Amino acid sequence: MKSSHVSSFGIPGLGAAPYGLHMCHFYPTREELIDGFVPFFEAGIDHNERCIWVTSSPLPAQDALVEISKSEKLMRAVTSGQLRVFDAVEWYGEPEAFDAERAIQRWLEEEKNALADGFQGLRIAGNTSFMPQAGWNRLIEYERKLNDRIKDRRIIACCSYPREQCGPVEILEVVRCHHGSLDRTDDHWDLFLEKASEDAAEPPAAV
Amino acid sequence: MENSAWKRLLADPGPDGHIVQLYQDADFYGEAISHFAAEGLVRGESIILVATQPNWMNISGRLKSKGFDLPTLFDRGQLTLLDATETLPKFMATGMPDGNIFKPLARQTIEKARRGGKFPRVRWWGEMVNVLYVEGNGKGSTRLEEYFDEIAHEETIAIFCSFLMDKYDPCIYDDAFGNICRTHGHVIPTHDYSSHRHAVNAAIAEVIGPIEGRVLRSIVSWKGSASGMPSSQSMLLWVKEAMPEQFREVLERTKHYDRAHPMSARL
Numbered sequence: 001m002k003s004s005h006v007s008s009f010g011i012p013g014l015g016a017a018p019y020g021l022h023m024c025h026f027y028p029t030r031e032e033l034i035d036g037f038v039p040f041f042e043a044g045i046d047h048n049e050r051c052i053w054v055t056s057s058p059l060p061a062q063d064a065l066v067e068i069s070k071s072e073k074l075m076r077a078v079t080s081g082q083l084r085v086f087d088a089v090e091w092y093g094e095p096e097a098f099d100a101e102r103a104i105q106r107w108l109e110e111e112k113n114a115l116a117d118g119f120q121g122l123r124i125a126g127n128t129s130f131m132p133q134a135g136w137n138r139l140i141e142y143e144r145k146l147n148d149r150i151k152d153r154r155i156i157a158c159c160s161y162p163r164e165q166c167g168p169v170e171i172l173e174v175v176r177c178h179h180g181s182l183d184r185t186d187d188h189w190d191l192f193l194e195k196a197s198e199d200a201a202e203p204p205a206a207v
Numbered sequence: 208m209e210n211s212a213w214k215r216l217l218a219d220p221g222p223d224g225h226i227v228q229l230y231q232d233a234d235f236y237g238e239a240i241s242h243f244a245a246e247g248l249v250r251g252e253s254i255i256l257v258a259t260q261p262n263w264m265n266i267s268g269r270l271k272s273k274g275f276d277l278p279t280l281f282d283r284g285q286l287t288l289l290d291a292t293e294t295l296p297k298f299m300a301t302g303m304p305d306g307n308i309f310k311p312l313a314r315q316t317i318e319k320a321r322r323g324g325k326f327p328r329v330r331w332w333g334e335m336v337n338v339l340y341v342e343g344n345g346k347g348s349t350r351l352e353e354y355f356d357e358i359a360h361e362e363t364i365a366i367f368c369s370f371l372m373d374k375y376d377p378c379i380y381d382d383a384f385g386n387i388c389r390t391h392g393h394v395i396p397t398h399d400y401s402s403h404r405h406a407v408n409a410a411i412a413e414v415i416g417p418i419e420g421r422v423l424r425s426i427v428s429w430k431g432s433a434s435g436m437p438s439s440q441s442m443l444l445w446v447k448e449a450m451p452e453q454f455r456e457v458l459e460r461t462k463h464y465d466r467a468h469p470m471s472a473r474l
Binding site: 018026028163166167169170171172173175176181183185191192 | 219385388404407411412415418419420423424428438439441442445458
């Protein structure tokens with residue numbers, strides 16, 4: 001049976017999510033992480049995807065599991081192994097030793113395993129707050145490579161950045177190495193796709 | 208690490224990379240050009256330099272201090288020096304470069320630099336375009352830059368240009384900077400990317416305020432073509448496009464933080 005190239009975001013207001021999509025998200029609070037990623041992973045479960053949530057402060061794995069426990073669907077997925085939750089340091093190793101190529105290979109291996117296990121794809125979310133400022137360039141280099149490497153894979157990825165730790169230059173830099181950016185205003189979510197995906201003549205949102 | 212980005216770019220510009228440097232001080236100018244040339248020499252490439260006499264003194268001194276024996280390089284044909292002031296009139300006609308004269312002249316110079324295949328790769332730095340720009344001939348400068356860009360691709364050579372241009376002058380963003388971005392693959396606007404990044408962040412925080420709500424939405428939805436330059440410079444282009452009424456002030460405050468108090472501009 002042919003697999004669909006499209007899944008769904010699960011995030012309120014956003015519809016279909018194509019596989020190969022690498023998004024970023026600048027979160028202002030812990031609550032926004034919960035509001036965004038609990039439904040994001042519920043949609044992944046609904047679409048029979050392997051889900052991996054790599055967490056960090058202000059929502060470490062232990063706290064994320066508390067939030068997950070409020071969703072019967074997610075709890076069942078944790079029990080079955082369909083949804084796995086890791087602290088960033090547990091998943092990537094110490095930030096000083098962060099190896100972009102190794103991290104990417106691990107994601108690609110996880111996708112391969114997920115498909116071999118009968119899942120439709122791999123859905124991942126990672127919080128980058130574990131990386132200190134000194135590791136910023138390495139992180140951006142990783143994101144650039146990942147952006148290129150997963151675009152033809154059955155992976156949907158969302159990278160979260162703490163808004164308070166990002167200046168405008170960093171925000172632009174992050175946006176430029178993802179296919180799209182999630183943004184929430186009040187209870188409304190939007191996805192802004194990269195230039196290549198939309199009309200290049202479109203002006204920036206008015207300020 | 209970040210501040211070595213322009214050095215890496217000049218060391219390995221790619222087979223037909225076209226890079227431009229905006230400078231205001233002789234140190235950054237001389238260091239960038241001598242680095243571009245030196246890295247080409249150690250890679251066994253042939254180097255063409257088209258310099259004015261005073262600037263050649265700056266460049267040649269730095270190449271010598273890097274250990275290069277210039278007479279030997281000239282003798283074996285790995286280094287070609289042309290005088291910018293003498294070369295320009297050969298192809299200028301009524302204030303504009305004549306492509307029918309310039310392009311064959313450039314091709315001839317490149318062919319000679321290849322020395323019958325001894326040096327298959329050639330890199331070229333020159334300041335004729337800058338001479339025209341400084342003289343106030345913006346149109347001639349841009350046209351010549353377009354010819355150089357064509358030559359870079361047609362002859363597969365890396366080209367590096369240096370412009371005496373103040374990146375904090377708001378007037379350049381009306382015309383000149385756009386032309387530079389259009390005719391070059393990479394722009395090196397400053398010698399210190401790290402300081403520039405912190406200065407831009409601090410200036411925007413001061414003039415525009417926190418990046419949230421509609422401001423954040425404007426950045427993430429920006430479709431401006433600002434690739435091939437440091438993100439901090441791209442950010443200034445976003446300000447000009449999205450918040451034009453605050454652009455001059457942001458630029459002024461960036462200049463302040465970048466030059467006067469670079470370390471106080473930390474996030």
